[in-house]
Amino acid sequence: MKKNTLCSENNDVSWKKKRRIIKELVQGQEAATQLKLLLQNPIGDTSLSAEELLGNVLTSFAETLSLLASNHSQEQPCRHDPSPSSADPSDDYSGESHNMKRSNLTPAKKVGRGCYKRRRSADTWTIVSLTADDNYTWRKYGQKQILSSIFPRSYFRCSRKYEEGCRAIKQVQKTQENPVMYETTYTGMHTCKSTPNSNNNVPRLLLNSQNHHHDSKVSNEKDYYPIISPLTPTVTQEHAKEDSPSDVGDHKLDPVWSDLKDFEPSIKPSINLVKNFGMDSVHFGTHDDDDDDEFQPPL
DNA sequence: AATATTTGACCATA
DNA sequence: TATGGTCAAATATT
Numbered sequence: 001m002k003k004n005t006l007c008s009e010n011n012d013v014s015w016k017k018k019r020r021i022i023k024e025l026v027q028g029q030e031a032a033t034q035l036k037l038l039l040q041n042p043i044g045d046t047s048l049s050a051e052e053l054l055g056n057v058l059t060s061f062a063e064t065l066s067l068l069a070s071n072h073s074q075e076q077p078c079r080h081d082p083s084p085s086s087a088d089p090s091d092d093y094s095g096e097s098h099n100m101k102r103s104n105l106t107p108a109k110k111v112g113r114g115c116y117k118r119r120r121s122a123d124t125w126t127i128v129s130l131t132a133d134d135n136y137t138w139r140k141y142g143q144k145q146i147l148s149s150i151f152p153r154s155y156f157r158c159s160r161k162y163e164e165g166c167r168a169i170k171q172v173q174k175t176q177e178n179p180v181m182y183e184t185t186y187t188g189m190h191t192c193k194s195t196p197n198s199n200n201n202v203p204r205l206l207l208n209s210q211n212h213h214h215d216s217k218v219s220n221e222k223d224y225y226p227i228i229s230p231l232t233p234t235v236t237q238e239h240a241k242e243d244s245p246s247d248v249g250d251h252k253l254d255p256v257w258s259d260l261k262d263f264e265p266s267i268k269p270s271i272n273l274v275k276n277f278g279m280d281s282v283h284f285g286t287h288d289d290d291d292d293d294e295f296q297p298p299l
Numbered sequence: 300a301a302t303a304t305t306t307g308a309c310c311a312t313a
Numbered sequence: 314t315a316t317g318g319t320c321a322a323a324t325a326t327t
Contacts, residue, residue, distance in 0.1 A: 140304060142319060155318070159303090171318090 026165040028060025124187045132172045132182040136190060149176050158192055166192035 035053040138156035145152045151174040158166040168190040175181045 139302095141321095143305075144317060144319095146317060147315090153317080157319095 025060065028057050029165045031056035031060065124185055126183060126185045128175060128181050128183045130181060132184055149173055158190060160192035164192040166190050
């Protein structure tokens with residue numbers, strides 16, 4: 001069914017509006033998180049100043065309140081002509097463009113499809129495994145044929161992105177050398193309650209990782225587990241739906257991963273750490289991209 | 300009907 | 314400008 005169905009107005013808060021509100025809140029949360037990090041580590045490499053971040057937080061509140069206060073019926077122009085480039089931007093990032101402008105600290109979004117700000121590749125790590133499954137719930141948002149491989153790359157975001165503001169994403173593609181294996185590149189930590197199953201199987205080849213904000217020492221390998229939510233203890237297990245795109249299948253992982261559960265957010269993998277677990281392995285590293293900000297558009 | 304995926308358009312970045 | 318990352322309408326699945 002199409003989203004347009006929601007054109008039927010006067011449900012308390014329309015679906016699109018909810019998404020906008022959530023998005024606003026997520027942005028505010030992200031700004032606040034970044035501000036927190038900045039305050040904890042003033043020499044960190046955040047791209048925005050504390051003032052700017054604070055501004056974003058406040059803007060987020062303002063936007064949210066405005067959305068909640070506004071009249072819904074105006075929010076849902078029915079679209080019966082879905083021409084691609086006239087795509088209604090009220091959704092997502094572009095949503096704010098109607099009457100509210102973000103401060104110039106965070107330039108207003110452009111309108112239209114594909115309008116977004118590409119996130120910087122901080123905090124990424126790559127795993128090669130027989131499976132693309134990690135027992136998190138992911139939502140596929142794209143697939144693309146890329147030049148470097150004959151296999152398409154699939155893009156996933158955490159399915160709890162809008163519920164909990166979890167910003168974890170991953171890219172999965174078959175490896176050319178061995179199409180049975182999947183190379184999964186994770187970006188961002190899970191901040192949602194969703195945690196992998198303890199009887200998880202394990203992706204094992206950690207190929208590469210990049211991390212900006214922390215390079216503290218790590219005491220044991222548990223600390224390297226990159227997938228676990230840093231902010232929430234294991235609560236429920238949202239069993240990951242499989243994420244097998246057309247070319248990205250998934251299999252079960254082994255239990256090795258389960259002892260890595262106690263990952264501490266503050267102890268992030270340091271540079272170029274390589275762990276081997278049997279036939280596969282994983283590799284963390286540091287990506288030195290100056291103004292990495294792993295945050296999504298301030299919008 | 301709600302939720303997830305597919306797919307081409309659009310945009311940011313190198 | 315080419316490439317790849319993201320969006321979102323259309324479509325499929327639950």
